[in-house]
Amino acid sequence: MFLLQVVIGAMVLRPAASWAMVAASLGALAVLAIDPVPLALPPQLQDEEFSLYLQGSFVCFGLIAVLLVAFVTRIARNLRERDAALAAIRQRAAEEDHIVRMGLLASGAAHELGTPLATLSVLVNDFRAMPELKAADLSADLDDMENAVQRCKTIVSGILMSAGEARGEATERTTMRAFLRDIVDEWQVTRGLDALEYHDRFGQDVAIVSDPALRQVIGNVIDNAVDVSPQWVGIRAARQGEALELTVTDRGPGFAQDILEGLGKPYRSTKGKPGGGLGLFLLVNVMRKLGGEVRAGNREQGGAEVTIWLPLDAIAYPTGART
Numbered sequence: 001m002f003l004l005q006v007v008i009g010a011m012v013l014r015p016a017a018s019w020a021m022v023a024a025s026l027g028a029l030a031v032l033a034i035d036p037v038p039l040a041l042p043p044q045l046q047d048e049e050f051s052l053y054l055q056g057s058f059v060c061f062g063l064i065a066v067l068l069v070a071f072v073t074r075i076a077r078n079l080r081e082r083d084a085a086l087a088a089i090r091q092r093a094a095e096e097d098h099i100v101r102m103g104l105l106a107s108g109a110a111h112e113l114g115t116p117l118a119t120l121s122v123l124v125n126d127f128r129a130m131p132e133l134k135a136a137d138l139s140a141d142l143d144d145m146e147n148a149v150q151r152c153k154t155i156v157s158g159i160l161m162s163a164g165e166a167r168g169e170a171t172e173r174t175t176m177r178a179f180l181r182d183i184v185d186e187w188q189v190t191r192g193l194d195a196l197e198y199h200d201r202f203g204q205d206v207a208i209v210s211d212p213a214l215r216q217v218i219g220n221v222i223d224n225a226v227d228v229s230p231q232w233v234g235i236r237a238a239r240q241g242e243a244l245e246l247t248v249t250d251r252g253p254g255f256a257q258d259i260l261e262g263l264g265k266p267y268r269s270t271k272g273k274p275g276g277g278l279g280l281f282l283l284v285n286v287m288r289k290l291g292g293e294v295r296a297g298n299r300e301q302g303g304a305e306v307t308i309w310l311p312l313d314a315i316a317y318p319t320g321a322r323t
Contacts, residue, residue, distance in 0.1 A: 002028060004064055008071055049277065057192035065066035113156050117124060120149050177205045180237050183218055187226070195231050196222075203239045206293055214315070217286045220279035221248045221306050228252030229303060243292075246308040263296050283308070290314040 002025040010023035124146050128139075142273040173180075177200065184198045225233045231251035236247045263280060283306075284294050299305050 217283040225250035251303040
């Protein structure tokens with residue numbers, strides 16, 4: 001039994017503590033060797049002492065073997081779980097480092113795009129005042145140009161405010177239904193997507209604080225679905241307890257197996273675009289920061305399905321807060 005303690009100590013303790021365990025075991029054995037009292041056996045069993053010794057040795061061996069296997073397997077399992085947890089932490093740190101670097105890159109690019117967009121806006125206003133263009137009746141084209149410039153400005157502002165993280169900047173008070181309805185209307189009206197089918201099954205509405213990053217990553221999911229299935233995209237909003245369950249489905253070719261296995265890993269894409277594969281990466285990280293979860297899979301009838309599970313407490317408008 002002392003040997004069992006020495007083996008386990010050698011596995012889980014520091015070297016100094018392991019040697020201390022060896023010293024303690026030897027000391028305990030030395031104490032037991034001081035004036036030992038032999039086991040008193042009946043006279044009829046004294047001739048069978050060697051047989052009893054062998055039986056006792058067998059029992060000791062079996063007991064130690066069973067305990068060693070039980071303790072060692074338990075310790076090995078704990079060590080594997082610890083290693084897996086450390087690997088997950090290191091992976092998360094690497095992914096967050098990707099977000100930081102992408103945020104810096106996106107922020108710099110957004111600042112550089114701000115100047116030409118402002119110049120385009122000024123030029124469009126100047127064109128409106130030119131008599132030649134007024135006579136040519138180009139007001140509709142100028143309106144489209146101005147809307148496109150404003151759209152680009154909105155995208156740039158979103159990048160500067162969020163850069164892929166839920167920072168809590170430029171938030172506004174709204175409700176869950178209004179927040180989702182605005183996203184759907186943006187695709188149906190602004191972007192002219194008539195094939196988007198939206199089902200609102202959220203139930204009782206709640207006040208929330210919307211964040212540009214959350215809107216951006218949900219838009220990325222819809223954007224990916226539209227790219228592979230422009231004929232039809234389905235969105236379903238439901239309430240599961242105190243959480244939002246938002247499901248986006250399409251009728252495209254579905255996800256490749258390696259993308260499903262590495263869900264949320266950066267630069268995994270089948271579109272072949274440089275720097276692609278960041279939509280799901282940003283979605284997973286934003287949901288993780290909000291305490292949510294992202295699940296993805298392929299539908300039996302064809303197409304892909306992405307489900308966003310988001311706790312309402314993460315974005316709920318606090319009761320009694322000042323507007």
